[in-house]
Amino acid sequence: MTALTPPATVAPTAERGPGADHGKRRRSPGRRRSTPLTIAMLAALAYFLLPLLWLLIASTKSTQDLFNSFGLWFSHAPQLLTNLADTFTQDDGVFVRWLLNTVVYAGVSAVGAALLAAAGGYGFSKFRFRGDRTAFNLVLGAVMVPTTALAIPTYLLFAKAGLVNTPWAIILPSLVNPFGLYLMRVYAEDAVPDSILEAARIDGAGEARIFFRIVLRLLGPGLVTVLLFTLVATWNNYFLPLIMLNDPDLYPVTVGLSSWAAQAQNGGSGASSDMLALVVTGSLISVVPLVVAFLLLQRYWQSGLASGGVKQ
Amino acid sequence: MVLFLLLFLAPLGYAAYLSLFQERLIGGTAFVGLDNYTQALTDPQFLHGVGRVALFFVIQVPLMLLLALLFALALDSGLLRLAAVIRLGIFVPYAVPSVVASLMWGYLYGPDFGPFAQIARKMSLPVPDFLSDGWMLGSLANIVTWEFVGYNMIILYAALRTIPTELYEAASMDGAGAWRTAWSIKIPALRPALLLTLLFSVIGSFQLFNEPKLLMSIAPDVISSSYTANLYAYTLAFTGQQVNYAATVSFLLGLVIVIASYAVLLTANRRRTP
Numbered sequence: 001m002t003a004l005t006p007p008a009t010v011a012p013t014a015e016r017g018p019g020a021d022h023g024k025r026r027r028s029p030g031r032r033r034s035t036p037l038t039i040a041m042l043a044a045l046a047y048f049l050l051p052l053l054w055l056l057i058a059s060t061k062s063t064q065d066l067f068n069s070f071g072l073w074f075s076h077a078p079q080l081l082t083n084l085a086d087t088f089t090q091d092d093g094v095f096v097r098w099l100l101n102t103v104v105y106a107g108v109s110a111v112g113a114a115l116l117a118a119a120g121g122y123g124f125s126k127f128r129f130r131g132d133r134t135a136f137n138l139v140l141g142a143v144m145v146p147t148t149a150l151a152i153p154t155y156l157l158f159a160k161a162g163l164v165n166t167p168w169a170i171i172l173p174s175l176v177n178p179f180g181l182y183l184m185r186v187y188a189e190d191a192v193p194d195s196i197l198e199a200a201r202i203d204g205a206g207e208a209r210i211f212f213r214i215v216l217r218l219l220g221p222g223l224v225t226v227l228l229f230t231l232v233a234t235w236n237n238y239f240l241p242l243i244m245l246n247d248p249d250l251y252p253v254t255v256g257l258s259s260w261a262a263q264a265q266n267g268g269s270g271a272s273s274d275m276l277a278l279v280v281t282g283s284l285i286s287v288v289p290l291v292v293a294f295l296l297l298q299r300y301w302q303s304g305l306a307s308g309g310v311k312q
Numbered sequence: 313m314v315l316f317l318l319l320f321l322a323p324l325g326y327a328a329y330l331s332l333f334q335e336r337l338i339g340g341t342a343f344v345g346l347d348n349y350t351q352a353l354t355d356p357q358f359l360h361g362v363g364r365v366a367l368f369f370v371i372q373v374p375l376m377l378l379l380a381l382l383f384a385l386a387l388d389s390g391l392l393r394l395a396a397v398i399r400l401g402i403f404v405p406y407a408v409p410s411v412v413a414s415l416m417w418g419y420l421y422g423p424d425f426g427p428f429a430q431i432a433r434k435m436s437l438p439v440p441d442f443l444s445d446g447w448m449l450g451s452l453a454n455i456v457t458w459e460f461v462g463y464n465m466i467i468l469y470a471a472l473r474t475i476p477t478e479l480y481e482a483a484s485m486d487g488a489g490a491w492r493t494a495w496s497i498k499i500p501a502l503r504p505a506l507l508l509t510l511l512f513s514v515i516g517s518f519q520l521f522n523e524p525k526l527l528m529s530i531a532p533d534v535i536s537s538s539y540t541a542n543l544y545a546y547t548l549a550f551t552g553q554q555v556n557y558a559a560t561v562s563f564l565l566g567l568v569i570v571i572a573s574y575a576v577l578l579t580a581n582r583r584r585t586p
Contacts, residue, residue, distance in 0.1 A: 034391035041386055042394070045401045048458065051416045052404065054427070058419070067425045152549050152562045236409035238522045239542075243550065254411040261415055262529050280419075283412040290407040295400065 052287075059083055059284045063264075063277040083281040090278055097249055098256035099285070102235055105167060105252055109174035110231035117177050117226045118219050121184025122211065126192065136185075139178050155243050169244035170252070174234045180226035187222035188215070224300035228293065235290055253286040358561055361541035362518075362568060364449070369517040369572075372453040377509060379457070380464035381502070385494050387465075388472040399469070403462035410459060414526035417455045418443075422530075443531040455523050460516070464509040471505035472498060511573055518569045521546065541565045 058066060060078040087095050124136055154173055158164045163172070192215055200210045216223065238254040245251060251259070257279060264275035386392060387399050405413065420426050421442035429439045442451045475498065483493045521542040528535040542565060549558035 033393050034389075035393075037386055037389070037391050038393045041383070041392055041398050044383065045398050048402050048405055048462065051413070051420060051458070052408070054420060055412075055416055066419075150562070150566070152545055152558055155549070156555060156559065232407055236407075236411070238409070238411050238525075239546075243546070254409050257415070258411050258526060261526070279415060283415055287408050287412055291404055294403070294407050298400065 055280065055284050055287070059277075059281045061277065061280075063275070066276055066280070080281075083277050084285075087278045087281045087285065094248060095253075095256065095278075095282055095285075098251050098253045101167075101250060102252040102254075102286070105170045105174070105241075106231050106234040109171050109234040110227045112171070112175045113177045113180060113230040114223050114227040116175055117180035117184045118188075118216060118223055119211065120181040121186075121222075122188045122192065122215050122219070124181070124185045125188040126194070126197065139181055151240050151243060154240075158244065165245055165247055165250065167250065170234070170237070170241055173240060174230065174237070177226065177230055180230065183226060184219065184222050188219060191218045191222065221300045224297055228297060231293065232290055253282070257282050257286065357544055358541060358564070361539065361544045362565070365518050365520050365540050365542075368449060368453060368520060369514065371449075372456060373510070373513040373517060375453075376457045376461055377464060377506070377513065380461050380468055380509065381499075381506070383461065383465045384468035384472055385498060387469055388498070389490055389494070391490070399466075403466050405459050405461075406463040406466075408459065410455075410522040411526060413455055413459050414523045417451070417458070418527050418530050421451055443527070443534060445534050448527075448531065448534050452520070452523050452527070456517070456520070460513075464513075467509055468502055468505050471502055475501050507577070510576055514572050514576055515569055518542075518565065518572065541568075 060080040060083070061069065062079055062083075120139075151173075155164065155169075158169050163169050196214060196218075197210060200214055205213070235252075236254060237252070238258070241252050241255045242258075245255065248256070248259070260275055260279045260282065264279055383402060387395055392398060408416075420428065423429050423439055423441045423443065426442075428442070432439045441447060479497050479501075480493060483497055519542045520540045524535050524539045524543055525546075528539070541561065545558050545561040545565065548554045548561060
């Protein structure tokens, strides 16, 4: 591989460099705040939080109360702990299995996809090789072809390869993230100065070493962005596991919950009359980890997005 | 790159290959050329599915992007109190699985026990049946909007934050107010980001699946197994066992999306150079 990249464009980069957007633009001090606008936005916020508030309240209710009490307020007999316990013990604790499966699928996919996207994006931004234009355009085109339309052909292909009904069927398709690659390319152009690469090469570092020891560190925020968005995509994925898996022990939470929901719907009263409370509580449990991840990592993913969302 | 080829081009190629065959009761699988395509292109179920998502796209996407744009501009204007809380609050639904979102809204829509119906009944107003035939597409649009406004808003907001400050200073020196700045500087600068969100929305709406699939169980009379094109492909492959025809439908759907995406790109580019 040869490195024939024009020197990084420093001047226009300074303004939009990675991580530079936080606290970068000083609001002119003493600028007045608008109360009507704040109130309008708080009203909008209420719309977005209302269903989640409902979920929180509903998870404290028994199935009967879900139907009998007012939807947006607590019932007389809150029983969150009972619901939690029931959710975790129903069907010999299958929900815990689903959670673990989800964590494994989403975790492996996210780390793998982020690394691959970083390697690819870095490669595209810093190396010139034969057909790189064509290859990159192919990737951009791939952003347009939806994963869901690919899912059924992928299923048919995996069925031939004997991969259906294994964790690989979920992880492998999630590893390829054309948008992540595009984001990382844009990001690497700004974040990795050629001078560092040259210095490292002169010091005798191999390309692999350069990538893992230097480049990955510089790509931090971009990496977190791709990681987080792949994590969400895989965590929340429903279609792919729905068609790939038919063993309940392999289900992720989404498919598991929808199978419980179907049970609650069909069962009506009788044996599965408590199912609805479990579906609601399970939903709450499945939402919490991602929300926490986003809150904790918001500084990183927002600056990562900032550099990717601009250039096209 | 190898993985990309393996996981991306291979299914595409395989789908194209499969779509040329047909399973017959007698004689096994036979090569039928483009027969599946002529069948699909005259199949009312497939066409209705595509038509329905196209309608969904035309109504839901502009609404969602306009909202996202308004929110992003409001956040960026610096006029808001509690901006950080509002921004994250609007974004949070994106982290909620669409399965959970559909289940939640499905319950909230409920004509007997949903809170909207409860409130309406208390005030002796007519109870809107969100799950009826006339309302369903709107109800689905509401769920999708709820899920993705925040995501689009964040992309636009991130793009807004990278506009150089000098532009604003120049504008305010020329006497431009907040609205004028937003219209003349911010929105033009957002064009690439808007295009990106628009492309994602094209892709998202044409492959609509999760929400209708989940609401199907509470409104089976309204949502048929071919309600959207993607749902139809799923039904064909897994209920109808018509693998080859399902491959055809998937392939065609992918083609529709690529064409729609290019149409969006082309119109955007043409407008850029008048």
